[in-house]
């Protein structure tokens with residue numbers, strides 16, 4: 730059975746005081762949750778602080794983005810080596826906000842994913858369709874291209890270390906979530922594409938999170954679907970009570 734993996738993407742939110750309270754609050758609520766993996770993904774500037782605050786807990790810390798070069802004249806960028814140096818373990822790759830606002834392409838996703846894996850960190854690679862793409866019947870084509878162009882260059886061994894997050898763009902930050910049936914259908918489709926490319930063992934092992942307005946009310950039903958192995962949570966990860974409730978639902982499955 731695959732373990733549920735719950736990650737909180739804090740996006741560009743918080744300050745030192747807020748983050749300290751949030752981390753301490755969630756640590757307190759999650760000490761007995763041994764069946765799940767928990768990841769905080771703070772703004773990069775606070776990542777070292779969050780790593781210090783979580784050092785005695787089982788909570789991992791990731792970054793929201795890295796560049797695929799290791800060093801050099803890339804003003805404003807952070808390398809995977811730097812993420813590793815401070816003790817981060819996971820990197821979000823290809824989040825829809827990066828694709829939408831910063832022009833991140835499937836080609837960049839492929840380079841960043843390789844770079845993260847080459848540094849022995851875990852990429853959480855986001856896939857998802859826009860409402861327009863879904864309504865015009867392009868969902869399978871879009872997800873197929875995101876997978877094949879972004880990830881299918883990897884060896885089976887490397888691919889099985891990736892976490893995939895299916896995040897329909899129309900459900901992110903909108904309060905509209907995919908129904909559990911809609912989400913399950915797409916997760917099964919993604920797992921099947923992985924099976925066709927890498928075979929049963931890899932496709933059964935790979936973690937596929939769902940993301941898009943997950944909260945304490947809808948988490949249980951979404952996470953209870955056969956092919957949903959956790960959640961990438963945005964807005965609700967900024968509240969101690971809301972995020973802790975999601976963690977408990979996942980732990981109790």
Ligand code: PEP
Nearest residue numbers: 901902940941942963964
């Ligand atoms: C996200 O940022 O990945 C996300 C899913 O956000 P939200 O939960 O706010 O929709």
